[in-house]
Amino acid sequence: NAGVTQTPKFQVLKTGQSMTLQCAQDMNHEYMSWYRQDPGMGLRLIHYSVGAGITDQGEVPNGYNVSRSTTEDFPLRLLSAAPSQTSVYFCASGRGNEAFFGQGTRLTVV
């Protein structure tokens, strides 16, 4: 019963490096999204997708890219990491009702 799986759980990057955070769900959900959570800021929506081939920007999209080639996967790419992107990242999936969250990726950019 995997649900939403995020990898890696922890990552340290140097400024300017690129990386991809992986997210996969096995519940056949249409909707997937990425949030970042910072102290005192709650969860902020980065990008979301309502189905394969369809993505859109959320509240804080700058510095991040996404694609949705399959229903199951929704990777988040950081093209050139900056210290301001140090955060905990959550992927979520859903089907019009409650969103189910992955366990999070703690990213530190030094």
Added chain:
Amino acid sequence: EDKVVQSPLSLVVHEGDTVTLNCSYEVTNFRSLLWYKQEKKAPTFLFMLTSSGIEKKSGRLSSILDKKELFSILNITATQTGDSAVYLCAVGGGGSNYKLTFGKGTLLTVNP
């Protein structure tokens, strides 16, 4: 811009107390309001409310939505130390349940 405001930001109570957490919102084309509990890791779903005045209950937790006054409350009765967590309120708007706007959360600490 959609907005969700939770209060209080933090709360400390003793076991057995009853607490009320508040969530007010301003969103375009409201679809639903959701409550989540977040302990160390991922938020876990508690309730989804779409209709005004209908209480949702699960054990010691209950929640109600007032669409006229644009707010919701989450009640926890007979609190236990295991209720200690951040409680998040989120609103689905803009014509979609999918695009959730979250409040900053209420940190609840229940002391023995």
